[in-house]
Amino acid sequence: MNLFYDTAWRRARHVAADLVHGADATLQRMRSADVRVLFEAASPVSLATFRPVLTRLQRDPRLSFWFTTSDASWESRRIYASPEFGDRAVSSDDVRWMKFDLYINTDFWNMTWLPRRPRRVHMFHGVAGKYDLDAPVGIAPVVASFDRLLFPNEDRLGRYALAGLVDPRSPTAALVGFPKVDCLVDGSLDRAAIQRSLGLDPRRPTVLYAPTWSPYSSLHTIGRRVIRALAGENLNVVVKIHDRSFDRGDRASAGLDWQSRMDRICGLWGAHLARQSDASPYLFVADALVTDHSSVAFEYTLLDRPIVVIDCPQLVEKARINPEKVQQLRTGSRVAATTRQTVAAVMESLEHPDALGAERRRVAAAMFHRPGSATARAVQTIYDLIALPTPSPAAVATALSNREARTSHRA
Numbered sequence: 001m002n003l004f005y006d007t008a009w010r011r012a013r014h015v016a017a018d019l020v021h022g023a024d025a026t027l028q029r030m031r032s033a034d035v036r037v038l039f040e041a042a043s044p045v046s047l048a049t050f051r052p053v054l055t056r057l058q059r060d061p062r063l064s065f066w067f068t069t070s071d072a073s074w075e076s077r078r079i080y081a082s083p084e085f086g087d088r089a090v091s092s093d094d095v096r097w098m099k100f101d102l103y104i105n106t107d108f109w110n111m112t113w114l115p116r117r118p119r120r121v122h123m124f125h126g127v128a129g130k131y132d133l134d135a136p137v138g139i140a141p142v143v144a145s146f147d148r149l150l151f152p153n154e155d156r157l158g159r160y161a162l163a164g165l166v167d168p169r170s171p172t173a174a175l176v177g178f179p180k181v182d183c184l185v186d187g188s189l190d191r192a193a194i195q196r197s198l199g200l201d202p203r204r205p206t207v208l209y210a211p212t213w214s215p216y217s218s219l220h221t222i223g224r225r226v227i228r229a230l231a232g233e234n235l236n237v238v239v240k241i242h243d244r245s246f247d248r249g250d251r252a253s254a255g256l257d258w259q260s261r262m263d264r265i266c267g268l269w270g271a272h273l274a275r276q277s278d279a280s281p282y283l284f285v286a287d288a289l290v291t292d293h294s295s296v297a298f299e300y301t302l303l304d305r306p307i308v309v310i311d312c313p314q315l316v317e318k319a320r321i322n323p324e325k326v327q328q329l330r331t332g333s334r335v336a337a338t339t340r341q342t343v344a345a346v347m348e349s350l351e352h353p354d355a356l357g358a359e360r361r362r363v364a365a366a367m368f369h370r371p372g373s374a375t376a377r378a379v380q381t382i383y384d385l386i387a388l389p390t391p392s393p394a395a396v397a398t399a400l401s402n403r404e405a406r407t408s409h410r411a
Contacts, residue, residue, distance in 0.1 A: 034064040035386060038100040038118065040092075041079050042071045042110035042125075043243040044277030049106045049125045051278065052179040052375040057382070060391050068095050070112045073247040102386055108133075108142050119385050120146045123378070126295035127152050127178065127367050128329075129322030130212070135163040147171075148385050150378050152178040153369050174381045177374025178367075183280050184302045185372045194285040198238065198272050205350050206236040208286035210279060211310075212294040213244030215254040216318045218310040224265055225339040226290065226310070231269040233343065239266055240274040240282050242294070288349050290342060293321055297329055301364040302371055304357055306349030307333040310342055332360035 039054065041047045046069075057063055067080050070092040080089035092112040100118040105111050106125040122143075126133070134156060136143065143149070143165050149172055151157040157175055161168040183189050195202050207230055211219040218226070219241065230237045239262060244252040246259055266273040274282050279296045283289070288306040291297045292315055297307055309330055316326055333356065334345040349355070368374075383390045 035062055035102065035388060036064050036066070036098075036100045037102045037104065038066045038068060038095055038098075038114070040103070040105040040110070040112055041067070041069050041074070042105075042107035043069075043074050043247075044079050045243045046106040046125055047079055048276075048278035048280075049123055049180050050104065052182055053123070053378045053382070056375055056379045062388065062391070066090060066095060066098070066100070068092050068112060069110070071110045073252075074243075102382070104382075108136060108139055111142075119148075121148045121150065121382060121385065122146045123150045124152050124156070124178070127156070127298050128212075128293060128295040129325030130293070130319045132320050132322075134322045134325070135159045135165065137163050137165065140165055148174050148381055150174050150176045150381060151369070152176075152374075153367050155366060171384075174377075175369055176377040176381055177369040177371060178299075179375040179378050180278070180280065181299050181302055181368060182372050182375050184284060184299065189281060189284045191285055194281045198285065200236040200238075200272065200285065204234060204236045205287040206238060206285055207288050207290060207346055207350075208238045208240060208282050209290045210240040210282070210294060210296045211242070211245075211292050212315070212319070213242035213247075213252045214315055214319050215251075216312060216314040217245075218292040218312055218315075219245060219258070220254060220256075221312065222310065222339050222342070224261075226342050227265055227271055228269050229339050229343045230290070230346065231271050233347065235346075237269070237271040238274055238282050238286065239271050240279050240296070243277055287353070288346055290346060293319070293326060293329065297333070298363065298367045301332060301360045302368060304360050304364070306346075306353050306355070307360070308342055308345045308349060309333040309335045311335055311337045328363055328366070332356050332363045 039050055054065070058065065065088060067076065067085055067089045068091065069076050069079055076089045076091055096112060096114065097116065099116045100114060102121065103114055103118040104121045104123065106123045108122070132138065149160070149166060151174060154175060157168060157173055160166045161173070166173045192202070200206055209223070209227060209230065211217045211223055227237060227239060241258055241262055247253050262273050265271070279299070283296060283300050283303065286305065288308065289297060289300045290308045290310065292310045292312045297309070300307060315321070316323070334349060336342040336345045380390060
């Protein structure tokens with residue numbers, strides 16, 4: 001008899017493993033009352049996706065955070081370059097055998113497997129339907145390893161349910177929305193302040209060029225000519241390149257140094273090269289968006305301003321983009337194939353910004369569940385998962401006082 005497949009043996013093994021992990025968790029709680037949280041990013045855009053939730057959770061002194069990445073193109077020190085992360089930004093090798101209560105990530109294909117059983121949360125990093133993310137049945141065991149999937153909209157949740165990836169009635173399927181875009185609609189961004197910080201002339205319309213990452217994107221075809229042509233139209237031109245276009249590998253950048261190229265091109269033509277990984281401030285300040293197929297285009301529909309899509313047939317094929325998402329974005333956009341067509345579409349859009357507005361609003365309503373309050377739902381979902389009461393202001397103050405007291409005692 002093969003004991004590996006014996007049901008009784010396997011059940012006994014699981015019971016023993018549960019006992020070991022339970023003892024591990026108990027010992028950790030005895031050492032520290034803090035809830036230990038590990039966030040893993042695949043690139044800086046992952047951190048931008050998590051940032052609204054992180055900011056809210058960091059107000060709770062009962063939570064202690066560490067940060068890592070297992071992506072070959074982005075080391076922890078590059079993603080978490082800000083001093084705020086300090087020595088809590090560590091390598092995946094360093095965290096592999098550390099004990100955490102909670103693990104959060106934004107990319108199914110980039111993660112560190114932690115043997116000491118933290119609870120697991122996945123936040124989707126985009127909504128554009130690329131690389132089969134609308135229903136990644138090829139990595140079903142990975143998807144099933146998460147205790148909570150924070151869905152940005154009903155469409156994706158429904159697709160996962162139809163594919164058998166999640167039970168829509170279970171707590172695992174958490175319909176929260178997309179926290180990253182809350183700032184676009186909640187009044188927290190100041191357009192005039194963003195214009196000043198970027199050095200943009202408020203008397204000129206602002207156009208944002210934000211292509212996706214891929215050797216088949218518009219960046220690799222007509223992107224440079226588009227930047228040059230737009231800059232010649234008395235416009236503020238802001239260029240936001242996806243983080244992945246700065247990857248070292250051929251899959252994203254075709255081996256080209258886009259940082260140096262964009263520095264040179266934008267400097268030559270007077271365009272502003274965006275430095276932040278979070279596109280939200282650039283979207284908020286733009287009067288029109290030029291893209292190919294990207295999550296930021298869907299995010300921009302929340303602002304109900306003109307979108308011009310550069311047609312890239314190979315991108316749709318090679319990036320395995322859901323054809324329904326391609327069509328959905330284009331219903332609220334003007335589509336162009338050449339530099340001349342792109343510039344003409346931009347200028348016409350700026351003259352008639354309300355055109356296609358109804359279509360854009362329908363897209364926004366379908367893609368983002370209750371925008372403006374997604375962060376609050378994501379935070380509540382996390383507290384429920386780790387069985388930690390949502391803190392009141394008084395509870396936060398008390399916990400902070402206790403932490404300071406413990407720190408002083410150790411010192």
